[in-house]
Amino acid sequence: MDEANDIAAYVRAAANLQGLGLDEAELARVTAAFVLVTRFAEPVLTWPVDATVEPALVFQP
């Protein structure tokens, strides 16, 4: 399965699990939006972090 199909399958499964009830047209649009999410998220997801980094549950600027 290629990446596009993987994403489409993930969107369908995750949307069903959340009870969003998307029809086929919505699934296609949300899949396209999620492809954009994966592209925009790439720089953060590929930035290395180790287990000691505090995720700042109490935010201080």
Add this chain to the structure above:
Amino acid sequence: MSIITQSAGDIAREIKSGAISATEVARATLDRVQALDSKVNAFTEVTEARALADAAAVDAAIARGEDVGPLAGVPYAVKNLFDIEGVTTLAGSKIEADNAPATADCFAVAQLKAAGGLCIGALNMDEYAYGFTTENTHYGPARNPHDLTRSAGGSSGGSGAAIAAGLVPLTLGTDTNGSIRVPASMNGIFGLKPTYGRLSRAGSIAFVPSLDHIGPFARTVADLALAYDVMQGRDEADAGQVPRPLEPVLPDLGAGIDGLRFGRLGGYFDKPLGEAARGAVERISAALKAVSVAAPDITAAGRSAAFVITGVEGAGQHRAHLRERRADMEPLSRDRLLAGALIPAEWYQHALKVRALWRAAMAELFRDYDVLIAPATAVPAQPIGQERLTVDGLTMPLRPSFGLFTQPITCIGLPVLAVPLQNAEGKLPIAVQLIAAPWREDLLVRTAAALEEQGICRSPIAPAFQD
């Protein structure tokens, strides 16, 4: 020039001197809004009765010899996600229109009222603050006073357009990923996004709680500082507010910039940039004698972290709507919200950790610099309805991309003052970000005031709306 198109400070002085009454100012402002707002579609509701009642109260207090506050009789309006007593808080949505009117003013509006301000109404925005263009399907697009075919920016587009059109001298907006700084750039006005946790957001509809800020727009730095100072104060109703003493910036307005260290952020902030944005950054940097400084390598990851956090928290705010009222939601953002609902928790956790690293990297820079300079937007206002943006040979989807240079900064809550340059590309303005360390809004105001005094940054009413 009519009194109502002057600065907030001048209006307050005229009213306090007795040269004009607050009621006269309120009526003249309501007339101007009635005459001109249809061109820009900045207002979603005009609170005529409220404005006249506020004005009558100011006039009565003056007649009794009381101190009516620094905004005596100054008209203002607020993005329609702030509660105004007696007005339904829309947040740009059709769904919220079903709600009863707010029973009380939010903290910020209450502060403005206590300072003598006159609430003129509620302003157009992207639905639930998710957008950079205010192309609101339910209430129509906010139009740019410098070119009515172009966007006023977003999500606080009505707040920006109302200022640039001279409808009111002060407005409030919110900024999660750039929603104050992008409209400031599109409309050529001053906008301040304070430090995260500085001003209370209580009584406004949240979008991304860990990134949401509120702040003012104005046509002068003094007005911006005045509004910001008035809105300071502890409000325990906002769990995200950091307890701080009042730290007014207006007294610093004329302190000048001697001794301040300025850095122009390069690297991530160098590209993609249109000629107008590049020229604006160069002009500001030259005026401030800024030295070049490379943005930390982690900057792109910081922007990306903001995107992930926004997706997750934004969807979380509206999960019930996404399940039950989807057909009533803004088509331009609904699918992005749905996609956000599907982001894995591990991505969000990773984004929070990267945010911590990004914050630490910028803290290092502020050991050597007091104010950092970066573009606010890559290009000036774009035509309403445009889907894609090509800059520096790079083509990207326009609506999610306008926060390219603003998102990294909001991600870590730093204070930013957007300063405008007029006629940056033909008749269109553009803005530049001045960025400081947490809680140093005073340095931003000093710097912006110096640029304004030099005539580099100014914000006249858009030519088509001048008297």
